[in-house]
Amino acid sequence: MTETSRYLGRLSCPRCSATYRDPATELLGRGCPACEKDGAPANVLPDYDLAGASRLPDDPDQPGLFRHRALLPLRQATPAVSLGEGGTPLVSLPRTAERLGLGALLVKDETRNPTWSYKDRLAAVAMTKAVELGVEAVVVASTGNHGAAVAAYAARADLPCVVLTVASVPSTMKTLMQVYGARVVALEHAPDRWRLMRELVEDRGWLPMSGHAAPPVGSISYGVDGYKTIAYELLADLGRVPDYVVVPTAYADGLTGIWRGFADLVALGLADRMPVLVAAEPFGPHGTALAAGTDTVGPVPAGPSVAFSIASPYGTFQGLAALRATGGKAVPVPDDTRILDAQGRIGREAGLYLEASSAITLVAVEELAAAGGLPADATVVIIGTSTGLKDVGATAATLPPVPVVEPTLAALDRELGR
Template sequence: MSAYLGHLIHPITGARVDETDAYLPSAVDGGHVYAQPAYDLERLRGLETTDDPGLFRYRKLLPVSDAPVVSLHEGGTPLVPIVRTGDRLGVPQLYVKDESRNPTWSYKDRLAAVAVTQAVQAGRDTVVVSSTGNHGAAVAAYAARAGIRCVVLTLASVPLAMTTLMQSYGAITIAVERPTDRWVLMRRMVDERGWVPMSGFVGPPSGSNPFGTDGYKTIAYELHAQLGEVPDAVVTPVAYGDALAGLARGFEDLVALGIASHVPRLVAAEPFGPYEHALREGFRADASVEAGSTVAFSIGTPYATWQGWDALRRTGGAAAAAGGDDAIMAAQQLLAAQEGLFLEASSATTVAVLPTLLDRGDLFADDRVVLIGTSTGLKDVPTTASRLPATPVIEPTVAALDRALDAAADRLPTAEGVA
């Protein structure tokens, strides 16, 4: 029997919310908060799994019915030790949960699989998402798998790889000039035409589809299975806090089921620091920090959300800004050249913030730390390529080759460039 009760609960008021009302967050203190799917864990005997594909092997702890699911065999991603990088940065027990191994090469597949499944099981025929990349590509792929229409509202500045993915998966992709224009148009389509929102569409931002957010719980379940216990800390790139909220609930499930001994400290890695500010000053929905352009464009928000802040607060977590584009790109190159992991710039923020976290005492040298590698660096090749040396063209002689090898050795990445 599934633990899902078929309704949601408001996380602040405790009020019951029907599934049909789940997609519009409620206004709280000048901001917005989504209700969360409700479960009765006493129905389960431990972390029960099924023979369903992908992350739906955990379907008894996901907000879906017994009807068929929409899956591309997502989840089950590897946990990769990065000992060399960990030793250099002072965290010997360092791992990357490599979510780039998902079907559309990003952790957003977990959200999309659950959110699209919920939409299909409810009989909906159109999903809509506001996205500059991974989120839109993932939703487009799962909508294609389900045979329903997907509309992506994006910006003209999005990297070509991202729009190519969205359109290749069959999404109707439309760009607007201003980011907030997407939300206004999206809300009208949700209200007037019954389209199912796969992302947030209110300001200040609140997060995404609450059913999809619970797809991230499965990362916590997998980490426990891979380590034999939960880690001491999990560092993840953060924008609107969907993954943070899902991770916190997943680890809390494990503790409630008597499987794990504790909930790890969750840590937000970010370009500009809104979560760091919220933890220091207290959460305020309309509070923002100074922000500009960033290579970590998919998490480049000046706002924190209540759900992200709450997950950090209740897990005793922390947040840190990555220190600028140079530090982020140095971290990306370090992971690729020293560990064989080519992750997107947003993922590399988790490496870039490690020195700050250690200096502040938010992490300790003997901690077992997991970094969430959210997506592949292939989603934005031009940004990485612009920071790499040109490939030398040489005469086919040993002497010319030796000179090129000597020049290349001087450019090997080191940990000194990080943060």
Template sequence: MTYTGVLRCVRCGTERADTDPYAPCAPCLADGVHVNPFAVYDLSGAQWRRDPARPGVFGWQHLLPLRPGTAPVSLGEGGTPLLPLARTAARLGLARLYLKDESRNPTWSYKDRLIAVAVARAVQDGATTVAVASTGNHGAAAAAYAGAAGLRCVVLTLESVPLTMKVLMQSYGAAVVALRAAPDRWKVLAEGVATRGWVPLSGYLSPPAGSNPFGVDGYKTIAYEVVESLGAAPDVLVVPAAYGDGLAGIRRGFEDLVALGVVPDVPRLVAAEPFGPYADALANGFRPGHFLPAGPTVAFSIGTPVATYQGYAALSGGAAATASDDEIMAAQLALAREEGIYLEASSALPAAVLGKLVAAGTIAPDDTVVLLGTSTGLKDIGVTAARLPAVPVIEPTLASLDAVLGKEA
């Protein structure tokens, strides 16, 4: 199996050579729709098993958009555990519930999969500078992998992002600047791509289309690993969703497995989101540039009011569900206390919508369900701390401890 060097639009099917890979599909652009094209593969004779001699996600390099001889840019990403959530499953009446814990990646989020592939491709193509518009996880991953590859990295972030995110991006050596409004980041990034030859590791269009299309295929490896761990495809996989990169990549991974005869069907994908653009698109059809009302959210890293076509297409046969800030934070603390897993607020969204999906019948009691936990709660401890009481200071006696605990310790 080889990557063919061809990109195909997920909306209209138009194909083109990958000589200008980061531009949106031209026919769709003429229709007023921003759509990413994706890599086309020849799957004849392909095997989906990983090569243990290659590091990280590059164990699946034969299923990634890279030449066979391209050197991996790996920090050991991927291979994350699929953890059973026994107590949560029992509380909700589910037979089999798991969490794919992507907080175990090198920069503590699943963005490492996307960036590892995108940076390896940038090196293959002779790039010197990569750039990203990010509220944190994407930028931290980009900075780390660019540093490992010896590339210059420019991160365009927002003034409002948590200090931890900014410190991570700067510590990995990126040139980090903040802007006040999200669309301003895309404007600057688009100019850098057009005039300076920067390789974009994220999207840069408004309305958004999605990220670096080569990098999106890094998320295919999540599907491969889930099937590797379970020995089969799950019935349902719930994913935190913003611009749909994870949804698109994971679906593409399962489509590979269907084409290779490994699994019979793509599982039902569910978008977990704060404001509901995917729920709206599934109910009313995809409307280019349709923005829903939105405001601040604890799930700031996926707080988009607009859907992408790639995310909408990935949800074919699936669903979408929303959760409020209070529901998200309750789910974050429940996962931590019931299962010993502390996720970033945006990553707790799949757990926050799970009960609603069960109540609606979208998830049946006997389904095998996987939640995607995309990032660690350590990226934004402030939002959790605001929901917790102050830690009491006591005298060094058991009586003082008992006074706080309300019972004998």
């Protein structure tokens, strides 16, 4: 049964509560003007009316995550731009949980999405909104997953797409962004992408699928709510709210969306509490801001990282708000060796090949467990945001060469005995 949209047709700032009527396209990727002037940038996010609702909207006639479209910022009549995203499995890691002394450790395996990352959730909702708004083209600044997802969904929507990336990203990422038909150009310095993107948005009216402010405020407001569906699925799969959810974090789009999804479930009376949210980040901007009690998230010292897709010196206000609202934590993991070692252990202990920016979550869990920060009976979910196949070179550098042996048992035994 189709349920009427509960979206109020407006965006609001989580920091100062200012509201803006939809479509506030001039704010997308740029955030709240008042908070920008205050020096504490914050994104603007969709508002909903959940009064009187007592169940989670679930329309089986809608594709992918659009089964929950009544809680997405869309008109009911707008055709869904979908590739069957969402509904990803929750995979138990019993050996890892036992090793860490946890009640349960599970991976929400977002590698099963159409472009093998959780960015498909954002792209599906954002591209549907692009169709609703009747834009001529979309543009995104990305080092890989975000750009690939936007390119794929733009192809599905038959919309021109331009991806602004950086020259240093792995060739696999560039291929993924190009194969869906996007025009991909690389710039030497990451901030140059945002300046060029803002010109395209302001001068040509293209819709920004990611942020273009400096310092960053996060991605397109409508798309962030695509991540709410992760919370809905976690409750459905577990039958309860997990104790902790650990999210790879840069500008906190996923962290914010998951927080908002659990807030919906509490408001609907389907959950009696929020999970503790944990941001796993290479260099610690959210953790530093939490410790300092500030609303300004970064910059902090940063450098190259194997977790390049989340290796930002900045976080965002809404990411900080998600952590504060749930009694959450932020765990910095700057050590590439530890991240790649965790990637290998997830492969050996669970049979999952996650990208380095996802494997960072296991290091965060291990640090919290070692410090006594996780109860022995805790149920912990880590978000496996993307597949390791997108940067095979980094993984291969940690593995021994594959030996060539004679076709005899003796030769094989000699090699295996090593």
